[in-house]
Amino acid sequence: MSIPALVTAVVAAAVIVASRGLRQRAQAVVLPIFTGILLLAVWHLWAESTWYELATPGQPTRRVEVFPTPGRVLPAFAELASDGRIFRYIIASLFRVATGFGVAALIGIPLGLYAGWSTRGGYAIDPYIAALRPISPIAWIPISTLAFGIKDEAAIFIIFMGAFFPIVTGAATAVRSMPIAYVRAAHNFGLRKWELLRFVVFPAALPQIITSLRIALGIGWLVVVAAEMTAIQSGLGFLIVDARNMGMRYDLVVAGMIVIGAIGIGLDWLVRRLERLDSVRWGFSKE
Amino acid sequence: MPPQSEMPPKIVVRGLTKRFRRGNEEFTALAPVDLDIAQGELVCLLGPSGCGKSTLLNLLAGFDEASGGTVHIDGEPVRTPDPRRVFVFQEYGIFPWATVRENISLGLRRRPEAERREIVERYIDLVGLRGFENSYPGEISGGMKQRVAVARALAVSPEVVFMDEPFGALDSLTRLSMRQELRRIWQLERLTIVLVTHDVDEALQLADRVVVMTSSPGRIAATIPVGLEHPRDVLSPAYGTLRKHLFGLLGVQDGV
Ligand SMILES: Nc1ncnc2c1ncn2[C@@H]1O[C@H](COP(=O)(O)OP(=O)(O)OP(=O)(O)O)[C@@H](O)[C@H]1O
Ligand SMILES: [Mg+2]
Numbered sequence: 326m327s328i329p330a331l332v333t334a335v336v337a338a339a340v341i342v343a344s345r346g347l348r349q350r351a352q353a354v355v356l357p358i359f360t361g362i363l364l365l366a367v368w369h370l371w372a373e374s375t376w377y378e379l380a381t382p383g384q385p386t387r388r389v390e391v392f393p394t395p396g397r398v399l400p401a402f403a404e405l406a407s408d409g410r411i412f413r414y415i416i417a418s419l420f421r422v423a424t425g426f427g428v429a430a431l432i433g434i435p436l437g438l439y440a441g442w443s444t445r446g447g448y449a450i451d452p453y454i455a456a457l458r459p460i461s462p463i464a465w466i467p468i469s470t471l472a473f474g475i476k477d478e479a480a481i482f483i484i485f486m487g488a489f490f491p492i493v494t495g496a497a498t499a500v501r502s503m504p505i506a507y508v509r510a511a512h513n514f515g516l517r518k519w520e521l522l523r524f525v526v527f528p529a530a531l532p533q534i535i536t537s538l539r540i541a542l543g544i545g546w547l548v549v550v551a552a553e554m555t556a557i558q559s560g561l562g563f564l565i566v567d568a569r570n571m572g573m574r575y576d577l578v579v580a581g582m583i584v585i586g587a588i589g590i591g592l593d594w595l596v597r598r599l600e601r602l603d604s605v606r607w608g609f610s611k612e
Numbered sequence: 613m614p615p616q617s618e619m620p621p622k623i624v625v626r627g628l629t630k631r632f633r634r635g636n637e638e639f640t641a642l643a644p645v646d647l648d649i650a651q652g653e654l655v656c657l658l659g660p661s662g663c664g665k666s667t668l669l670n671l672l673a674g675f676d677e678a679s680g681g682t683v684h685i686d687g688e689p690v691r692t693p694d695p696r697r698v699f700v701f702q703e704y705g706i707f708p709w710a711t712v713r714e715n716i717s718l719g720l721r722r723r724p725e726a727e728r729r730e731i732v733e734r735y736i737d738l739v740g741l742r743g744f745e746n747s748y749p750g751e752i753s754g755g756m757k758q759r760v761a762v763a764r765a766l767a768v769s770p771e772v773v774f775m776d777e778p779f780g781a782l783d784s785l786t787r788l789s790m791r792q793e794l795r796r797i798w799q800l801e802r803l804t805i806v807l808v809t810h811d812v813d814e815a816l817q818l819a820d821r822v823v824v825m826t827s828s829p830g831r832i833a834a835t836i837p838v839g840l841e842h843p844r845d846v847l848s849p850a851y852g853t854l855r856k857h858l859f860g861l862l863g864v865q866d867g868v
Contacts, residue, residue, distance in 0.1 A: 506701045509675055513693040514719035514768065524718075528709040607708035607750045 327373055334366035369394045393576040398583070401576040410564070411584065418549050418560040419588070421477060425484025426545045433489050433541075434534060437496025442526060447497070454493055462487035462548045470556050480552040480560070487548040488541035495537020499530035532600075532608020539596040546589050561585050620687070621648035622772065622804050623672065627681035630667050640829040641667045644681060647823065647832065654798055654805045656815035657823050660862060664830020665808040666776055672806060673699045673774045685772065695719055697772040698765040702780050705761045706749050712736070713745040715760050719768035735763040738797065755786040762794070766801065775807040779814070791817055795842065812858050816851065817844050824861045834861050 340359045344352050375391040393401075405411035440450040465486045466479075473479040503526065511525045553562025561581055568577035600609045630642040642664045649655050657665045670676040672683055674690045674697075683690040685697065693699070698719070706715045716735055720728045736745050739759040749757050758778055765773055778794075779787040795818060798805055809815050815822045819838050826833045836858065840850060859865070 506705050507707065509693065509699065510701065510705055510707075510718070512675075513673070513695065513699050514764075515695040516718075516721070520721065525707070528707065531709065603748065604709045607748060610750065 327369065330366050330369040330373070334363055334370065337363035337366060365395050369396070391575075393579055397576045398579045401574075401580040402583075405564075405577065405580060414559060414561050414564050415584065415588065418553065418562070421480045421552070421560065422484055422542070422545045422549050422592075424477075425481040425549075426488045426542055428481075429485045429488035429492055429541060429545075430538060433492030434496050437493040437534075438500055438522070438526065438530065440493065441497035441500025441530070442522070450493075451497075454490060454497075458490040458494065460486075462544070463551050466552065466556050469552075475557055477557065479556040480549060483552040483556065484545045484548050487544040491537050491541045491544065492534075495540070496530055496534050499533035499537075500526055502533075503529045528604060532605045535596065535599050535605060535608075538599075539593065542592050542596055543589070546585075546592055550585060561588075619651060622651040622653070622685060623647070623649040623806070624684045625672070625681070626684075628668070628671060628678055628683060629680040630664070630671060630676070631679045642671075643829040643831040645830075645832055647835075649804060649806060651804055652802050654795075654807070654818060654820050655823060656819035656821075657806065657808045657825060658810065658812065658815040658858065658862075659825030659830075659833075660810060660827060662830075663825045663827035665810075665825055667830065668825075669699075669774050669776050669806065669808050673697060675699070695768050696770055697774065698768060698770040700758075700761045700765050700773060700775040700778050702777045706757060706764065708749045711746050711748055712741055712752070712760050715749070716764045716767050718764055731767050735767045738766070738800075739763040739793070753786075754782050755790060758782065758790060759793075762797070766797065766803075770803070772804045772806070775805065777808055777810070780809075787814070792843075794818065812855060812862070813846065816840075816854055816858070817846070822858065824858060826862070836861075 337359045341356065341363065344355045344359070347355060372390055372392040372394040376388045377391065379387045379389045381387070390397075402411075436450065439446040440454070441447065462483050465483050469479045469482045473482060507525050507529055508521070511521045516524065549560065550562035550565070553560035554566045557563060558567075561584060564581045565578050568574040568581065599605070625645055625647040627644045627646065628642060629640070629644050632639045632641055645668060657668060659665050667676070671678050672690065674683075674693045690697075699705075707718075710718075713732055713736065716732050717728060720731060723731070736742055739762055741756060741759055741763065744752055744756060749760065752760075758781075761778070779790045782790065791814065794805075797803075807818065816838060822836045822838060823832055824834045824836065825831065836854065838854060840848070840854075845851060
C-alpha cells in the first residue's frame with residue numbers, strides 16, 4: 326500500500342470535513358478540488374491493490390496492476406495525442422453525433438410542433454412515438470448495421486434514433502402546454518396561420534424545445550460510444566474496445582473514458598448557452 | 613352614463629346561454645342573458661367567482677361558441693375574434709419572448725413600417741413605458757406588464773375593449789393608478805369598454821354602469837347606473853349608498 330496516496334486521501338477527507346467552517350464562496354472552490362483529490366487517491370489505492378505476480382522465465386517476477394492507477398493514465402493521454410489518434414477519433418465521434426443529432430432536430434422539431442398543434446397530427450403520430458420511444462437506441466444496432474454496413478451511416482442512424490424521440494416529444498408537449506391566452510391573443514390581433522406558428526407557437530415552445538435538445542444531445546453522446554463499440558471501427562467508442570482487445574491497454578481505456586466525459590460536459594455547456602438568449606430566457610429564469 | 617340614447621346600442625346580447633359538459637352532465641354556466649351596451653360606454657361585469665363573468669366576456673369577444681342566443685356588435689353577429697374588438701387578458705396575455713415594443717406591435721403587422729413605428733411610439737408614451745420599450749416582460753413589474761397589454765390592445769384602434777380582471781394580479785396602489793389611467797385613456801379614445809371584476813370598488817370607480825351577476829346558474833341580477841362625477845369621491849354619501857346596494861345584491865355584508 327502506498328503511503329503517500331493514503332496520506333493524500335486522509336488529508337483530502339480532512340479538508341472536506343473542515344471546509345464546513347469556510348464561507349460559501351470558499352467552499353465552492355475547495356470542495357470540488359478536494360473531492361477530486363480524494364477520488365484520485367482512492368482510485369490509486371484501489372488500483373494498486375489489484376496486482377498479481379507476473380513470472381516470466383529467465384526474468385525476476387514482476388508485480389503488475391490489473392487496473393491502471395491515475396499515474397499510468399496520464400502517459401496514456403500523451404501517447405494518444407502524440408500519434409494524433411485521439412484527435413481523429415474525437416472528430417469522428419463528434420461528426421457522427423452532430424449529423425445524427427442535427428437530422429433528428431431538423432425532422433423532430435417540426436414534427437413535434439405539428440403533432441402538438443394539430444389534433445389530427447397528434448392522433449396520427451403520438452401512438453408510434455410512444456411505442457418507439459422506449460426502445461433503446463442500442464437495440465437498433467443490428468438493424469442499422471444490416472442496413473448501412475460497418476459505416477458512418479450506421480452509427481449516425483443509431484444516434485438519430487436516440488435523439489429523435491426526446492425532441493419530438495419535447496416539442497409536442499411544449500405546444501400542448503402553451504397557455505391558451507397566447508393563441509387567443511394571436512387570433513384576436515388577426516395573425517394568420519403561418520404568422521401564428523412563426524410568432525407565437527414556435528417562440529412559446531422554444532424554451533422546452535431547447536431543454537429537449539439538451540437531453541437529446543446528451544443521449545446522442547451516450548449512444549455514439551456504444552455504436553462505435555460494435556457498428557464501426559473508429560471514434561472514441563472504438564478506441565476503448567480496441568485498446569482492450571489489442572493488448573489489454575486499460576490505461577488507454579480509462580483515458581478514452583475521461584475524454585468522453587470531458588466532451589460531454591462541453592456539449593452540455595454549449596446547449597446551455599442557448600438558454601441565455603433573450604427570447605428564451607423567460608422559460609428558464611423561474612426562481 | 614349611456615350617452616346618445618337615441619343611437620342603437622353598440623353591443624346587443626339576446627338570450628345568450630352557455631352550457632358546459634361535465635362528465636355526462638350538462639352544466640349551465642350562463643342562463644339566458646340580455647344586455648345592451650352603448651357606444652362609448654364603460655360597463656363593469658361584477659360578480660362572485662364562478663358566476664360566469666369570463667364565460668360571458670369570452671362569448672362577447674367571439675372566443676367561444678354560445679349554446680344559444682346571439683351577440684351583435686354594430687348589427688353584425690359575433691362569430692370569431694376580430695381586431696376591431698380586442699381582449700385584454702389577466703395573465704399570460706403578453707408574450708414573454710418579445711420585448712415591450714414587439715408586444716405592442718403585435719396587431720400592426722400589416723401596417724406600413726413608418727405608420728407602425730409612429731403608432732407604437734405613441735402608445736409607449738401614452739401608457740408611460742418610455743425607457744422600457746426594449747425590456748422583456750420578465751424584467752418589468754406586474755403593473756407595467758398590464759400597461760403593455762393595454763397599449764397593445766389600444767394600438768390597433770379598436771372600437772371595443774374587453775378586459776377580464778385586468779388589474780386582478782396587482783397590488784392595491786398600482787390598481788388604483790391603473791384605474792385612473794384607464795379612465796383617462798378611455799376619455800381620450802372614446803372606446804366602449806366591458807371590464808370584468810369581482811371588486812365592488814373597482815366597478816364603482818370605473819363604470820358608467822355596473823352589471824351585477826350571480827351564480828348557479830350565472831345570470832344578470834341587476835344593472836346599476838353609476839351617476840357619479842369623476843373623479844369619484846369614495847367617501848361621499850352617494851358612493852357609500854351605491855356600495856352598500858351592490859354588496860347587498862351580491863349577498864355579502866359590508867364591513868368586517
Ligand atoms: N371550459 C369549461 N368547462 C366546464 N366548465 C366550465 C368551463 N369554463 C367555465 N366553466 C364553469 O362555468 C362557471 C363560470 O365560469 P367563469 O370562468 O365564467 O366564472 P367567472 O365568473 O369568470 O369566475 P372568476 O371570477 O373566478 O374568474 C364555473 O362554474 C366554471 O367552473
Ligand atoms: Mg373569470
